[in-house]
Structure formats: C-alpha cells, structure tokens
Amino acid sequence: MKNIKxxxxxxxxxxxxxxxxxxxxxAKGVEVELEKVEDxxxxxxxxxxxxxxxxxxxxxxxxxxxxxxxxxxSWLGS
Amino acid sequence: xxxTKAIDSTQSSTSRSNLGVWLAGLPLATxxxxxxxxxxxxxxxxxxxxxxxxxxxxxxxxVHFFFFDTPKVFLLLIGVVYIVGVIQTFFxxxxxxxxxxxxxxxxxxxxxxxxxxxxxxxSCSAVPxxxxxxxxxxxxxxxxxFLISAPMVNEIALALLLGLFGWQVAALYLGLGLSxxxxxxxxxxxxRMERHLQDWVRDIHAGNAxxxxxxxxxxxxxxxxxxxxxxEIVGKVWPYILIGIGVGAAIHGYxxxxxxxxxxxxxxWWSAPGAVVLGIPMYTNAAGIIPIVEALIxxxxxxxxxxxxMMSVIALSLPEMLxxxxxxxxxxIATFVGVVGSGILLVGFIFNTVL
Numbered sequence: 486m487k488n489i490k491x492x493x494x495x496x497x498x499x500x501x502x503x504x505x506x507x508x509x510x511x512a513k514g515v516e517v518e519l520e521k522v523e524d525x526x527x528x529x530x531x532x533x534x535x536x537x538x539x540x541x542x543x544x545x546x547x548x549x550x551x552x553x554x555x556x557x558x559s560w561l562g563s
Numbered sequence: 564x565x566x567t568k569a570i571d572s573t574q575s576s577t578s579r580s581n582l583g584v585w586l587a588g589l590p591l592a593t594x595x596x597x598x599x600x601x602x603x604x605x606x607x608x609x610x611x612x613x614x615x616x617x618x619x620x621x622x623x624x625x626v627h628f629f630f631f632d633t634p635k636v637f638l639l640l641i642g643v644v645y646i647v648g649v650i651q652t653f654f655x656x657x658x659x660x661x662x663x664x665x666x667x668x669x670x671x672x673x674x675x676x677x678x679x680x681x682x683x684x685x686s687c688s689a690v691p692x693x694x695x696x697x698x699x700x701x702x703x704x705x706x707x708x709f710l711i712s713a714p715m716v717n718e719i720a721l722a723l724l725l726g727l728f729g730w731q732v733a734a735l736y737l738g739l740g741l742s743x744x745x746x747x748x749x750x751x752x753x754x755r756m757e758r759h760l761q762d763w764v765r766d767i768h769a770g771n772a773x774x775x776x777x778x779x780x781x782x783x784x785x786x787x788x789x790x791x792x793x794x795e796i797v798g799k800v801w802p803y804i805l806i807g808i809g810v811g812a813a814i815h816g817y818x819x820x821x822x823x824x825x826x827x828x829x830x831x832w833w834s835a836p837g838a839v840v841l842g843i844p845m846y847t848n849a850a851g852i853i854p855i856v857e858a859l860i861x862x863x864x865x866x867x868x869x870x871x872x873m874m875s876v877i878a879l880s881l882p883e884m885l886x887x888x889x890x891x892x893x894x895x896i897a898t899f900v901g902v903v904g905s906g907i908l909l910v911g912f913i914f915n916t917v918l
Contacts, residue, residue: 494690494886525690525889526763534656534695535688549656549683 489560490520492528492538498551499537506539509557517561582783589786600638607631629812636726636804641793643722648792651683652785656692663701663709668752671705676744679712689714690886694764703760704752711903712744715878719800723853728860735914736870743874743906750902751895759895811858834868835911839904842875852876867914874907 489506493499503521510517522528522540531540535549541560607630616623659682663675684692689710696706716737724733757765780788852873859869884896891899 496688525694528691529694529698532695534660534692535683536691549688 486516486518487561488518488520488542490522490540492522492531492533492540493536494525494528495523496536502537502539502551505551505554506557506560509554510561513558513561515561582781585783585786596638596642599634603631603635603638606634625812629808632727632808632811633805636723636808637797637801639726640719640722640797640800640804643718643725644793644796645789647681647718648789648796649785650681651792652780652788654678654682656682656684656688656695659709660696660699660701663696663705664699666702666705668702668704668749671702672708672745672748672752675701675705675708675748676712676716676741679709679744680716680718682709682713684713684717689883690890693887693890697760697764702752703757704748704750706748707751707899708744708748711747711878712741715744715874716740719796720853720873720877723804727853727857732866739870739910739914740874743878743903743910747899747902747906751898754898756895756898759892759898761890761892764890807853807855807857811861834865835871835915836908838868838872838911839875839908842872843879843900843904844881865915867911867916870914871907871911874910875904878907879903 491499491503491506493502499521503519506517507519510519528536528538531538531545533545533548537547537551538545538549539547539552539560546560547556607627610630611618611623611627614626616626618624618627659678662678663671666674693706693710696709697703701709721733721737724736856869856873859872860866879900884900887896887899
C-alpha cells in the first residue's frame with residue numbers, strides 16, 4: 486500500500502489537492518494511506534518551499550499548486 | 564523524482580503537436596484584444612443608447628462609466644496576467660532561491676525584489692518559502708526584500724492601476740514598491756537580526772533537493788500555464804472588481820468632488836501616517852482595495868496618501884504577522900512592521916510633495 490502525504494498549512498489549495506488524490510484513488514480502486522501534514526517544522530524537513538507539497542512513500546514528487554490529474558494518476562501507479 | 568520525469572516526457576510528447584495551434588491562436592487572440600481595446604468607447608456609447616440615455620445626465624454618465632471601465636479593466640487584467648503567467652513558468656521558487664543564495668546585501672536585495680514580481684507566490688506559502696530561502700544560505704535581509712515585494716508588487720495591482728489610472732501611476736507604484744522592498748530588506752539585513760528567528764528555524768539546514776518544476780517545460784506547456792493562471796486569477800477577483808467599479812460608477816457625479824479633500828487631501832499632513840496605521844489591521848488583496856482607492860482619489864484624496872494606504876493594506880496585515888510569529892521572534896516582527904511602515908510612509912509623503 487502506498488503512503489501519500491500532502492504537506493500544507495491548511496490553505497484552500499492543500500485541501501483541494503487532498504480531495505483530488507482521494508477521489509483519484511477511489512476511482513482507480515487503489516488503496517492508499519493518505520495523510521495531511523500541517524506541522525511547519527515537519528513540512529520543512531522535506532525541503533518543500535511552496536505548498537501544497539506531495540510526498541509518495543517518503544519521496545517528494547510535487548511542490549506548489551494543485552497537481553495536474555495525470556500526475557496524480559501516475560503516483561497511484563498501476 | 565523518477566515519477567515526475569516520466570510525466571514530463573509523456574506530457575511533452577503528446578503536446579508538441581499542439582504548439583502549431585498556439586502559434587496560430589496567439590496572434591489572433593492578440594489582434595482581437597487590441598480590436599476590443601480600441602473600441603471600448605464605442606461599446607459604452609452603444610450600451611447607453613440602447614437604454615435611451617445620454618451622457619448629459621447623471622445616470623447616463625454612471626452607466627457609461629460602468630460599461631467603459633469594466634471591459635477595460637478585464638481586458639488589461641487578462642493581458643497582463645497571461646504574460647506574467649507565462650513568465651512565471653521560468654521562475655520556480657527553487658530557481659529563485661538558487662539565484663539568490665549567497666548574494667551580498669545590496670545586489671541581492673535588488674535582485675530579490677525584482678524576482679518577487681515574477682516568481683509564482685501564494686501568501687499561504689510565505690513561511691515555507693521564508694525558511695527555504697534562509698536554509699539555502701540566502702541572507703535574512705535579502706529574503707525580506709523578496710517577501711515584501713512578492714505580495715505588494717504583483718500583476719493584479721499593476722493591471723488594475725494601469726486600467727484605472729494610466730501607466731504613469733502604475734510605473735510609479737512599481738518603482739516605489741520595489742524601492743520599499745529593497746530598502747526595508749537592506750535595513751533589516753544591516754540590523755543583524757538573525758538571532759531573533761525562532762530556534763527551530765535556525766536548526767534547519769538546506770533541505771534535500773526538490774524536483775524543480777518548470778525547468779524542462781515545453782513552450783506549449785508554458786503557454787497553457789499562462790491560460791490556467793488567467794482562469795485562476797480572474798475567476799477569483801472578478802466579483803471584487805465588478806463591485807468596486809459598480810460603487811465607483813454609482814458615486815460618479817453624486818458625491819461632491821472635494822468630499823475627501825479635508826480628510827485625505829494634500830494639506831492634511833497627518834493623513835499619510837493615519838492611512839498607514841489604518842491599513843495594517845485591514846487585509847484584502849489588490850483586487851479588493853484598488854476600486855476603493857479609485858473612489859477615494861476621484862473624490863479628492865491625495866495620490867500619495869491613497870497609495871500609502873493601499874501598500875499598507877496589502878503588505879502589512881495582522882493574519883500574516885500571526886503566521887510569521889511561528890518563525891520570527893517579536894523584536895524581528897516589530898522591526899519588520901516598523902521598517903516597512905516607515906518606507907511606505909515616506910513614499911506617501913514624497914508623492915504628496917512632488918505631485
């Protein structure tokens with residue numbers, strides 16, 4: 486099972502990103518462990534400068550803005 | 564990292580064929596834009612004649628004002644936001660940080676203030692950005708220049724000022740906004756306030772490499788990103804603009820021209836400091852404040868006082884201080900407010916004296 490973290494201090498874009506990933510995972514029938522990280526020191530420990538950031542299995546794959554749908558699908562893999 | 568690479572390559576291979584569409588579409592769109600811009604007055608006249616009004620009446624003048632200014636402001640907003648949106652694809656925060664790392668005070672501050680205009684920036688990312696810059700070796704003063712310039716000198720403010728007051732005021736705002744950001748950053752840098760960062764911030768070292776978005780983008784994707792930018796910004800600010808211009812149109816001719824002269828006119832020396840102090844607890848974006856600014860100026864408020872008010876509302880805000888409190892200790896926040904506030908105040912006085 487993939488572990489996906491959305492990094493963000495709670496702005497609108499972060500919530501949208503979380504929702505998009507949730508929906509995409511449901512549509513594909515992929516089981517994911519989705520987490521929202523709001524703690525600043527923890528966000529910074531990933532070296533992300535613009536939120537929302539997305540971390541898949543401990544690796545930063547996206548930073549800044551709502552990710553495009555193709556990107557989300559590729560994180561969920563096949 | 565591997566995943567993002569994979570997406571980039573699939574995106575550019577499917578979209579390369581679309582570049583032709585853009586190359587044909589952009590000149591067409593530009594031509595249409597200029598055609599519309601040159602016929603704004605005809606359009607507004609046509610609208611009032613449909614209603615059976617003339618510009619000799621208060622109502623006719625108000626309706627003309629609304630139907631002239633609204634399309635004008637939206638055309639400028641779309642044009643400017645699109646161009647800036649495309650430019651921004653070349654400046655990810657990661658690249659800006661790399662450009663600024665290790666730069667000395669002075670050159671670094673100027674560069675930081677300029678990059679603040681073209682680096683995509685969302686106020687909710689201000690704190691991660693701040694720490695990200697510091698941890699990569701960007702000096703504190705240079706980081707502040709960026710953080711002051713980025714929200715204050717932005718494409719929405721410039722497009723609206725251009726539409727409502729002409730290019731001279733827009734250029735003055737650009738120049739003075741940059742000056743405030745550069746000088747305030749220099750002062751904060753000289754004061755050596757690094758010890759007033761919260762302890763956990765000082766302990767963070769340069770983070771692991773983050774995939775820099777935008778380095779390998781195709782032109783097709785850049786042009787498309789500009790369009791996304793327009794949709795996002797215009798979709799967010801259009802109600803404010805409509806309300807602002809509507810209010811402006813309604814008071815056009817009904818409120819006496821010199822209504823604001825005694826309160827915010829040139830001769831009231833205390834009006835500029837008053838405007839700055841009043842602006843600090845207020846928080847709104849450029850789109851919300853500029854129509855108010857226009858109403859104030861058309862009723863006799865001095866330009867310097869009004870621009871000081873606008874800068875204070877956008878650049879200094881209580882919610883932002885509360886977020887910054889997590890990374891800065893109180894003396895540094897107080898210095899930040901004091902230095903930026905004085906800079907804005909100076910701008911207000913200079914404007915009022917020179918013009």
